[in-house]
Every structure is written in C-alpha cells, then in structure tokens.
Amino acid sequence: MAHAHPVKRHTGLMDWLTTVDHKKIGILYLIAGGFFFLIGGLEALLIRVQLWKPLNNFVGADTYNELLTMHGTTMIFLAAMPVIFALMNAIVPLQIGARDVAFPFVNSLGFWTFFFGGLLLNISWLAGTVPDAGWTSYVPLASPTYNVDKGVDFYVLGLQIAGIGTLIGGINFLVTIINMRAPGMSFMRMPMFTWTAFITSALILFAFPALTVGLVALMFDRLFEANFFEVAGGGNTVLWEHIFWIFGHPEVYILILPAFGVISEVISTFSRKRLFGYSSMVFATVLIGFLGFMVWAHHMFTVGLGPVANALFSIATMLIAVPTGIKIFNWIFTMWGGSIRFTSANLFAVGFVPTFVMGGVTGVMLAAAPADFQYHDSYFVVAHFHYVIVGGLVLGLFAGLHYWWPKMFGRALNEFIGKLTFWTFFIGFHLTFFVQHFLGLMGMPRRIWTYLDGLGFNTMNLISTIGAFLMGLGTIFFIINIIVTAAKPKNAGNDPWEDGRTLEWSIPSPAPEYNFAQTPLVRGYDALWKEKMDGNEGMSPAEPIGPIHMPSPSILPFLMSVGLFIAGFGFLYAKNDWNNAFVSNIFGNHIVAGLGLAITLGCMVVRSLKDDHGFHIEPEEITGKGVKA
Amino acid sequence: MSTLRPQGPVALEQFNLMKLTITIMVLVIVVVFALSFYVIVKFRRRPGDNKVPVQVEGNHKLEIIWTVIPIVLLLILGVPTVQSVFGLAKDYSKDDNAVQVIVTGHQYWWEFEYPQYGIKTAQELMIPTGKTISISAKSADVIHSFWIPSLAGKIDTNPGSNVNKMYFSSKHDGVYLGKCAELCGPSHALMDFKVKSVSSDSFDRWVAGMKEPGQLPADAAISDVFQKQCLTCHAVGDKGLQLYPNLTNIGDRETIGGILVNTDDPKYKNEGSTYDNLKRWISDPQAVKPGNSMPKVDLTKEQIDGIAKYLSEYKQK
Numbered sequence: 033m034a035h036a037h038p039v040k041r042h043t044g045l046m047d048w049l050t051t052v053d054h055k056k057i058g059i060l061y062l063i064a065g066g067f068f069f070l071i072g073g074l075e076a077l078l079i080r081v082q083l084w085k086p087l088n089n090f091v092g093a094d095t096y097n098e099l100l101t102m103h104g105t106t107m108i109f110l111a112a113m114p115v116i117f118a119l120m121n122a123i124v125p126l127q128i129g130a131r132d133v134a135f136p137f138v139n140s141l142g143f144w145t146f147f148f149g150g151l152l153l154n155i156s157w158l159a160g161t162v163p164d165a166g167w168t169s170y171v172p173l174a175s176p177t178y179n180v181d182k183g184v185d186f187y188v189l190g191l192q193i194a195g196i197g198t199l200i201g202g203i204n205f206l207v208t209i210i211n212m213r214a215p216g217m218s219f220m221r222m223p224m225f226t227w228t229a230f231i232t233s234a235l236i237l238f239a240f241p242a243l244t245v246g247l248v249a250l251m252f253d254r255l256f257e258a259n260f261f262e263v264a265g266g267g268n269t270v271l272w273e274h275i276f277w278i279f280g281h282p283e284v285y286i287l288i289l290p291a292f293g294v295i296s297e298v299i300s301t302f303s304r305k306r307l308f309g310y311s312s313m314v315f316a317t318v319l320i321g322f323l324g325f326m327v328w329a330h331h332m333f334t335v336g337l338g339p340v341a342n343a344l345f346s347i348a349t350m351l352i353a354v355p356t357g358i359k360i361f362n363w364i365f366t367m368w369g370g371s372i373r374f375t376s377a378n379l380f381a382v383g384f385v386p387t388f389v390m391g392g393v394t395g396v397m398l399a400a401a402p403a404d405f406q407y408h409d410s411y412f413v414v415a416h417f418h419y420v421i422v423g424g425l426v427l428g429l430f431a432g433l434h435y436w437w438p439k440m441f442g443r444a445l446n447e448f449i450g451k452l453t454f455w456t457f458f459i460g461f462h463l464t465f466f467v468q469h470f471l472g473l474m475g476m477p478r479r480i481w482t483y484l485d486g487l488g489f490n491t492m493n494l495i496s497t498i499g500a501f502l503m504g505l506g507t508i509f510f511i512i513n514i515i516v517t518a519a520k521p522k523n524a525g526n527d528p529w530e531d532g533r534t535l536e537w538s539i540p541s542p543a544p545e546y547n548f549a550q551t552p553l554v555r556g557y558d559a560l561w562k563e564k565m566d567g568n569e570g571m572s573p574a575e576p577i578g579p580i581h582m583p584s585p586s587i588l589p590f591l592m593s594v595g596l597f598i599a600g601f602g603f604l605y606a607k608n609d610w611n612n613a614f615v616s617n618i619f620g621n622h623i624v625a626g627l628g629l630a631i632t633l634g635c636m637v638v639r640s641l642k643d644d645h646g647f648h649i650e651p652e653e654i655t656g657k658g659v660k661a
Numbered sequence: 662m663s664t665l666r667p668q669g670p671v672a673l674e675q676f677n678l679m680k681l682t683i684t685i686m687v688l689v690i691v692v693v694f695a696l697s698f699y700v701i702v703k704f705r706r707r708p709g710d711n712k713v714p715v716q717v718e719g720n721h722k723l724e725i726i727w728t729v730i731p732i733v734l735l736l737i738l739g740v741p742t743v744q745s746v747f748g749l750a751k752d753y754s755k756d757d758n759a760v761q762v763i764v765t766g767h768q769y770w771w772e773f774e775y776p777q778y779g780i781k782t783a784q785e786l787m788i789p790t791g792k793t794i795s796i797s798a799k800s801a802d803v804i805h806s807f808w809i810p811s812l813a814g815k816i817d818t819n820p821g822s823n824v825n826k827m828y829f830s831s832k833h834d835g836v837y838l839g840k841c842a843e844l845c846g847p848s849h850a851l852m853d854f855k856v857k858s859v860s861s862d863s864f865d866r867w868v869a870g871m872k873e874p875g876q877l878p879a880d881a882a883i884s885d886v887f888q889k890q891c892l893t894c895h896a897v898g899d900k901g902l903q904l905y906p907n908l909t910n911i912g913d914r915e916t917i918g919g920i921l922v923n924t925d926d927p928k929y930k931n932e933g934s935t936y937d938n939l940k941r942w943i944s945d946p947q948a949v950k951p952g953n954s955m956p957k958v959d960l961t962k963e964q965i966d967g968i969a970k971y972l973s974e975y976k977q978k
Contacts, residue, residue: 087930093847093951166844172820173803173845178768263821269804270819303704309719334806334817334842336825339750343743350735350742354728361727362719364696370714371706382701389693393686400738402745403678405814406664409806409842473679474663475810477842480850484920485929487662487838565713 042585050585052136055543057143058121059440062433064147065114070507071154072106075099077504080464084497086485096481097164098183102157104167105187108283109194110150112425116290117142117201119432120229122440124205126536126543127223129214129552129559134207136583137639142201144593149194152600156186163187166479168280169250171261171272176254182604188251189600193593195244202236205229214535215574216554220314223534223558224300224307225432227314228293231321232286238325239282246275255603270335277328285324287421289317291428292359295381297534298431299363302378303370304531306558309362316355316362323352333401334408342401349399356392360385375529376450380431383458387427391419394469409479412472418465430457430510435529442522442542449513453506460502467492526570533561538571546580549654577655579648586644592635599628662838664810671749671813671829678745685734749814753795753828760788764798766805766818766841769848769953770906770919780871781896783906784919786856789864790834798825806843809856815842831858836915847952851920870977871909875900883967890958891968897975905954912976917942918949939969 042050051057079099082090091099125133133139156162161182165174174184209230213222222230250272252258259265261272300307307313329337329345363385372378394416398404407413430453438444471492476483483489524541532538538560539548550573556562563571602625610616618624667673753759763774764786774781788794798807800818808815813829831837841852859867875898878884892901895908912935916922921931921938933941943965946955960968 093850097844097847097849170804170844178803178846268821268823270823303714304706305714306716306718308717309724312719312724334815336817336819336823339747342750343746346742346746347739350739353735354731357727357731358724360693361696361723364693364700365717365720365723367700367704369717370704371710371712372701372704373706374701382697386690386694386697389690393689396735396738397679397682397686400678400682400742400745402675402742402749402814403682405749405816406672406675406679406810408815473665475808475838475840477808477840477850479844481847482850484853484922484931 046587047585049590050140050587052132052140052583052585052589053545054121054125054133054136054139055440057139058118058123060143060147061114061118061121062440064143064150065111065118068106068110068150068154069115072103072111073504073507075103075106077500079103080497080500082481083483083493085494086483086487086490088482091481093481094164097166097479098162100479101163101166101169101183101187102154105153105163105191106150107421108167108287109191109198110146110153112287112421112429113198114146114150115429115433116232116287116425117146117198119225119290119294119429119436120205120232123436123536124226124229125208125212126439126539126547127226127534128209128212128217129535129548129554130208130212131547131551131580132583133204134211135204137586137589138200138204140586141589141592142197142204144197144589145596146194146197146201148593148597149190149192149197149600151190152193152597153186153190156183156190159186161186168276169272170276171250171253171269172263174250175261176257177262177264182608184250185254185604188247188254189604192244192247192251193596193600195240195247196596198236199240199244202233202240205233206237209233214548214551214554217559220311221554221557221559223293224296224310224313224317225290225293228289228296228317231317232289235282235286235289235321235324239279239286242275243279243283246272246279249275251603255606270332273332273335274328277331278325281328281331282321282324284417284420285320287425288428289321291384291425291432292317294428294432294435295363295384296366298377298381298435299366300558301435301529301531301533302373302375302381303367304373305366305370306533306561307362308365308368309358310557312358313362316358319355320352323348323355327352330399330401330404333404346399346401350396353392353396360389360392373531375434376445376447376454377431377434379451379454380427380434383454384424384427384431387419387423387458387461391416391423394419407472409477410472411468411476411478414478415465415468415472418461418468422461422465427458427461430454436536437517438524438528438541439536440542441517442524443517443520444524444528445513445517449509449516453509453513455506456502456509457506460499460504460506463499464496464503465499467495471496527560533558535559535571538563544654546582546649546654549580550577551575577651579650580654581646581648583646584644586639588635588639592632595628595631595633595635597628598631599625602626602628662810664814666811668811668833668835668837669813669829669831672809672811674745674749675814678741681741682738685738689734749827751828752826753793754797754826756793756795759793759795759828761795761797762786762788764796764807764818766798766800766802766807766845766852767905767954768802768846769841769852769950771807771839771841771852771854772801772906775868778868778872780868781903781907782871782909784854784916785914786839786854787864787867788831788856788858789861790831790858792861793828793830796827796829798827799823803845804843805841805845805852807839808842809837809839811837812856817843831856834858834860848950851918851950853916853919855915855919857915867910867977872898873909873978874898875909876975878967878971880967880971883964883971886960886964887968887971890960894955908972908975910975910977911939912973918946918953921949935973936969939972940965943969 163183249260259267261267327349330349527537552571553574667676765772798818800820805818806815816827837856839854894905917938923935
C-alpha cells in the first residue's frame with residue numbers, strides 16, 4: 033500500500049506558488065484579500081476627504097466616479113470574498129475532520145485566477161483608464177456609446193477572471209463538505225461555520241453564473257459591437273439591471289452568511305455554551321439562502337416594474353427579516369446564562385449583534401417600496417449596506433481572524449492591540465455611517481462627488497469623514513498587531529482559548545500538513561466539547577495510523593491564471609492605437625490574447641495527460657513530527 | 662427639500678409609511694439592545710469563575726415567540742405597503758384635469774415638455790399648486806432618476822421606449838429642489854433642478870409667456886452672434902432649435918445650468934446674480950459642469966457680456 037512516489041517538495045517562494053495545501057491557500061487568500069482591502073480602504077478615505085466639506089475640489093468629478101466604482105468593486109470582489117475564502121480554506125476542512133479539500137488543485141487555481149483577475153482590474157489605475165460606472169456598472173453609462181475609454185473593459189475582464197476563481201472555489205467547498213466529513217460528522221452535527229460555508233458555496237454556484245452571463249454580454253457589446261444592451265440596436269438596459277441583481281442580491285448573502293457562522297462559533301466558545309437553537313439556526317441559514325434568490329428586484333423599485341412586481345418583491349424581502357431575527361435572538365440566548373469572556377474576538381462578535389440589527393431593520397424599511405422611492409439611491413442606502421457589510425461582515429471577519437489566528441499561524445494575536453483595534457474601528461464605523469442615514473433622509477443622493485453649501489449636509493459629512501479616519505486607524509492597529517505577533521514565538525497550544533468546542537481545536541496549531549494524523553471519530557455536535565465533557569483526552573481516532581496520501585504541488589494553476597491575465601490584456605488593448613506597427617499587429621489580430629489562452633489551455637492539456645498520483649506521508653514521519661512537545 | 666418635511670400628498674404618504682416603519686424598527690432595536698446589554702453585563706465571566714454553564718439546546722416556546730412576533734410586525738407593515746404601492750401607481754396620464762409633463766433626462770440637464778400647452782422648458786419645472794402633475798419620464802441618453810425629496814419619491818428615466826409614469830402635487834406655493842438620483846456621469850452631482858409651485862393664475866400667465874414669439878437681443882451685433890452661435894442648439898420662443906435647454910424667459914429662473922443659484926445676495930461659491938452666473942457659465946461651461954455637452958463657444962468678452970445681459974433681462978412680461 034505504501035509506495036512512496038518521488039515528488040519534488042518546493043521551498044520558499046516556489047512553495048507558495050505551487051502549494052495545493054488548503055491552509056497555505058487560506059493564508060494566500062488572506063494576504064491578497066488584505067492587500068486589496070487596504071487599497072479599497074484608501075479609496076474610501078479619498079472619497080471621504082473629497083466630501084468633508086461642500087463644493088470641495090480635492091479630487092475632480094471624474095476621479096471621484098473612478099474611486100467610488102473601484103472602492104465598491106474592490107471591497108466586494110477582491111477584499112470581502114477572498115478573506116471569507118481565507119477563513120473557509122483555513123477552517124472548514126479542519127472542522128469536518130478532513131485532510132484537505134476535495135480538489136486541492138482546483139483550490140489553488142481558484143486562488144490564482146482571483147488574484148490575477150483582481151490585479152488586472154487594479155492595473156487600470158496604472159493604465160490611466162479606470163472603471164467609472166459604479167460597481168453595478170449600469171448600462172448605458174457603462175456601454176461603449178457613453179463610456180469610450182477602456183475603464184469598463186478592465187471591469188468586465190478582471191471580474192470575469194476573478195469570478196472563475198470564486199465559482200470553482202464554491203464548487204470545491206460544496207463537494208468537500210458533502211463528501212469529506214469524518215465518520216460520525218453528520219450534517220446536523222456540522223459546526224455552524226461549516227454550515228454557512230456550505231450554503232454560501234451553494235449560493236455562489238447559482239449566483240455567479242448570472243454575473244458571468246452579464247459580464248460576457250457586456251464584453252461582447254464593448255469589444256465586438258454586440259447589441260445586448262444597446263438601445264439603438266434593439267438592446268435593453270433594464271435587462272442588465274435584472275441580470276446584475278439576480279447575481280447581486282444573493283451576493284449579499286454570500287458575504288454575510290459566513291459572518292453569521294463566525295459569530296455563532298465565537299459567541300458559543302466564549303460563552304462556554306452550546307449554540308442556542310442549533311437546528312433553527314441551520315434552518316434559518318438555509319431559508320435565508322433560499323429567499324435570497326427571490327428578492328433581487330427590491331434593488332429596482334424605481335425602475336418602473338409596476339405595482340404588482342413592487343408589491344411582491346416588497347413582501348418577499350420583508351420575509352427575510354424572520355429567519356434573520358431568529359438568528360439574532362439565538363445568539364443573545366446563547367450568551368444568556370453563559371460565562372462570557374471578552375477576548376478581542378468576542379468583542380467583535382458581541383459588537384456585531386446590535387450593529388447588524390441596525391443594518392437589518394433599515395433593510396426592512398427599504399423593503400417598503402413606496403418609502404423606498406424616497407430612500408433609493410440616497411445616503412440612507414449607503415448607510416444601510418455599510419451597516420450590513422462593514423458592521424456585519426467586516427466585524428465578523430475581524431472576529432474570525434482574531435479567533436482562528438492561532439490555528440492559522442500558531443501564535444495568538446496580542447489581546448491589548450486587538451481590543452484597541454475593536455474600539456477604534458467600532459466607534460469609527462458608527463461615526464461614519466450612522467449620520468449617513470439622516471443625510472439620505474434629508475435628500476443627499478449617493479455617488480455625488482460634491483454637494484452644495486446651505487443644504488444642512490456639512491456637519492454630518494464632516495463627522496462621517498472623521499469616523500472614516502478612525503476606522504483607518506483601527507486597521508493600522510490590526511496591521512501592527514500582525515507584525516508584533518509575527519515576531520513572537522509559535523507557542524499556541526491545540527486549544528489556545530481553552531473552551532474550544534469543534535474539531536479544529538483538537539489538533540496542533542498550526543495544523544500539520546495532513547491535518548489529522550488519524551481521522552477522528554465524531555460522536556456528537558460540538559465534537560471536541562463532547563469528548564471534554566466525557567472526560568476524554570482529545571478525539572478518539574476512527575482509523576489506525578497509516579501512510580497518508582497527499583496531493584502533489586503544482587505550478588500549473590499559477591500558469592493558467594497568468595495565461596488568462598495575458599489574454600485579458602490582449603483583448604483590452606486589441607483596438608488600442610499603438611504607435612508601433614508590430615505591436616498594433618500582435619494586439620489587433622488577437623495574437624496576444626490567443627497566446628494567453630494557449631498558455632491556459634496548454635496547462636489544461638498537461639494536467640489532463642500527466643498522471644500524478646500524489647505522494648504518501650509515512651507513519652514514521654507522522655509520529656515524529658505530528659506530536660508537539 | 663428634506664423627505665422629512667413633505668410638501669405634498671405623495672411625499673406625505675411616503676413619509677407616513679416611513680414613520681410607521683421607523684417606529685416598528687426602533688421598537689425592535691430597543692428590545693435587542695436592551696437584551697444584549699443585559700446579557701453581556703449579567704453573564705460576563707468573573708475572575709476565577711470556572712464553572713461550566715448548562716448546555717441548553719434551545720427552547721421551543723421562546724423560538725416560536727421570536728418567529729411569530731416578527732411575522733406579526735411584518736403584517737402590520739406589509740398591508741399599508743401593498744396598499745400604498747398600488748395607490749401610488751395610479752396613472753393620471755390620460756386625465757385631462759392633471760397637468761401632463763414629459764420629463765426627459767439628459768447628461769446633465771432636465772427637459773420638461775407640456776404636451777397640453779405645446780411648450781418646452783428646462784431646469785425649472787413650473788407647476789400650479791394643488792393640481793395633480795402627471796409625469797411621463799424617459800431619458801435621451803443614460804439612466805437618470807427624477808427626484809423631488811419634499812414632493813415625491815423618485816422614478817428612473819430609462820432610455821428607449823420605456824416610459825415611466827408617476828404623479829405628485831404640491832400643497833403650497835414655493836420652490837423645491839429636485840435631484841438626479843442615478844449615477845449618470847461626472848456631473849451627476851450637479852444635475853439639480855427646481856420645481857416652482859405657483860398659483861393657477863400665475864401658471865397660466867407663465868404658459869402664455871412661454872408661447873410668445875422669441876425676442877432677440879436689441880443690439881444687432883450681439884443678436885447676430887446669438888443667432889449664429891447659440892440658436893443652433895438652443896431656442897427662445899419660436900426661434901432656434903430645441904436640441905438643448907430652451908432659454909425662453911431664462912431671466913426668471915432660479916438657477917443657471919441647474920446649479921448656479923441666482924441671487925443678489927451671494928453667500929456660497931455656487932451663487933451669484935443672474936448676469937454673473939450666465940457669464941460664468943458661457944465663458945466656461947465645462948468648469949461649472951464637467952462632461953456636459955456645451956463647448957466653450959468662441960466668443961469675445963464683449964459678446965459674452967452682451968449675451969449674458971440680454972439673457973438675464975429676458976423675462977416674462
């Protein structure tokens with residue numbers, strides 16, 4: 033059984049480029065997502081500087097539209113999604129007792145396509161033609177007629193490439209969670225975070241293809257003179273809005289569900305209590321995921337869909353409040369009667385609950401279509417979705433990062449700086465966005481690069497700008513914390529919080545390459561807690577120690593993504609006016625684009641034809657390394 | 662111009678719905694905040710506390726309560742919402758008693774056409790107080806959104822044959838600020854307009870004034886330049902072309918270009934006398950509204966002064 037296949041093990045940079053280990057890919061997602069989060073945050077600060085006083089001219093109208101577009105696009109697709117994938121990669125396989133994800137190669141490919149797609153999108157800043165039609169990229173503003181430079185081309189191509197990564201990542205986690213659970217880990221024993229990762233992956237599977245269809249159609253309009261959305265050619269602009277929001281609304285739940293999962297884990301652990309109403313939590317998650325697909329037109333109440341559509345979508349939207357309310361009360365009653373310890377992770381989680389409720393109730397307010405005629409596209413909406421995405425998702429991600437940092441890196445983050453991060457970010461957040469509700473009600477439309485004096489907007493905008501800088505400060509504290517922590521020795525134990533309940537806390541921090549030396553036997557919900565309560569030392573193994581089969585590292589995912597990146601450039605600059613006949617020729621005849629696609633397809637051929645059985649880690653190696661002193 | 666100070670029945674109905682939702686939501690927030698606060702104070706871990714709390718799985722009674730209460734609240738909210746959705750969708754576009762207005766959004770100005778009277782104007786929507794105004798909204802280029810916060814919620818203007826209908830009315834005479842609420846390009850922020858609500862008599866006089874034959878500048882040289890350089894796009898009365906904002910009686914308007922507020926007592930950067938504003942606009946339209954369609958017209962300083970003077974004095978008799 034134990035034939036050792038000779039496999040080249042890389043070190044240093046090559047190790048990171050070729051890794052198919054879910055834990056390392058999780059770290060890559062975190063680094064890349066964190067990088068884009070800083071870029072998006074910088075854009076947000078520039079936006080707030082421009083708006084700190086009326087008729088300001090810090091950045092002009094054009095730059096402002098570029099900033100607001102790139103801020104939204106970057107934060108959603110390149111910061112929030114990847115950090116969610118970072119946590120899913122780092123934790124989900126550990127929580128279900130698996131040694132890796134179902135398709136490690138695909139996992140790596142997903143990361144690299146996301147990364148190069150995001151890079152392509154952001155290179156637009158260097159190229160000087162930045163997308164400026166909003167993250168929603170509504171046509172005709174984004175159509176070739178009204179948007180002649182290459183900005184929106186960067187958007188459609190960058191997001192298509194990045195979207196491949198998200199889609200295959202989602203599929204990978206669906207398969208992983210369905211197929212790779214340890215013995216005894218039934219669906220109704222899965223930790224809440226794994227459940228939310230599962231539902232989020234399902235939403236990705238159904239929502240992202242809609243976005244891809246829209247982007248491909250817009251790409252054909254822009255690059256090859258198609259007429260999907262060209263009114264003059266018989267196209268329809270409302271069609272884009274539908275396609276975009278059929279993706280866009282589930283996307284909101286793709287983002288928030290994993291945060292729900294994180295909060296459930298963190299609150300339960302630090303209250304030393306089982307999650308209250310676990311089965312209703314699972315049910316609520318599934319229901320939110322399901323309803324999430326039937327409410328997209330509430331983004332379009334003012335488009336003129338007629339009263340029947342508006343009434344139906346109003347009611348459907350309001351219904352989502354019910355499962356969300358169930359979750360909120362379950363969290364509160366998880367803490368009820370518990371023994372709550374306020375670590376920085378738990379501060380973020382506890383801060384999340386009321387903050388998210390505020391974002392949720394404004395969501396219900398927006399659902400009432402006639403009132404939405406007033407709220408729509410005003411700062412009220414800006415406040416609402418930042419309460420949901422920052423007050424919900426970002427607080428959730430911070431909670432998750434502080435909670436699982438020891439498991440990912442073997443070192444716990446500094447608690448003092450962690451608390452400092454929480455308070456500055458939390459106060460800054462409420463300062464920034466709470467006043468924006470009122471700005472919206474007073475009639476300030478969103479996406480305006482300046483506002484007139486004398487309308488009563490001045491003070492609140494100033495407060496908002498100050499808040500934004502506090503959030504920036506909070507982020508800087510977090511970065512300092514990472515640096516300070518990285519300088520300390522790796523000393524985190526298996527269960528650094530001492531109250532760990534789930535499987536990831538039964539193995540060393542960071543987890544060894546193969547995660548579990550022996551696949552654990554799961555005997556109930558909160559598997560590790562159950563063993564603790566029954567007085568057992570860790571999990572009982574479900575198998576004897578034996579050789580562990582591992583997938584081989586591969587450079588192919590990286591190369592395939594580079595190929596797509598080159599192809600993206602080729603298409604972008606196909607019609608460019610190069611001052612050089614040769615360059616014009618190779619771009620104009622799609623030779624560059626073809627070359628890029630050839631690299632990708634070539635790698636696919638190599639991957640298909642080359643037999644790669646992976647390799648084995650022998651028992652001697654496991655017992656030698658797996659046990660920590 | 663705030664939505665919180667409604668000046669007409671449509672905005673009032675929307676405001677009432679907003680008040681209802683806000684009341685329910687504040688109630689929810691208070692309950693959740695109170696519970697959260699109680700829990701985190703009462704059940705915080707004291708130093709040295711090592712007991713393991715009871716591991717509660719759930720509680721059917723409680724869970725049913727917090728499922729049913731939200732449903733009841735949503736019913737309270739849902740019924741008036743649906744009623745209002747259908748109420749506000751009423752179509753007055755065939756009603757002869759209503760003032761029909763065709764609103765066309767342009768980058769970055771608003772065109773208002775009154776088909777019943779055969780007149781067109783720009784940037785300033787004149788309405789008779791108390792009468793129902795029936796809006797048919799469309800766009801000449803990209804999507805805009807027509808919004809008068811204190812009179813009515815917004816409706817998008819779509820390109821193509823996709824015409825949206827809405828209605829509103831104003832209860833008092835006055836000037837209300839309107840805005841474009843859908844990102845439409847660099848000058849989206851500057852695409853303001855005014856709604857001027859006046860008595861029926863004044864409205865009729867205004868309509869009659871708009872139908873008067875166009876008057877050209879008295880000075881022959883200025884008149885010549887004006888006809889050659891301006892009336893190729895703009896119109897005054899029956900003269901010129903209706904491609905871009907109609908300039909008839911522009912001296913009466915509250916703003917120039919929708920954004921330069923006309924006042925004899927300027928306080929802010931975007932305010933000035935009608936004459937100064939016109940001069941500022943004509944000398945460099947792109948500096949006032951980046952990305953708009955009006956080029957810097959080749960005019961001498963004297964010509965600009967002359968045209969600005971003529972236009973600022975072009976008022977209804």
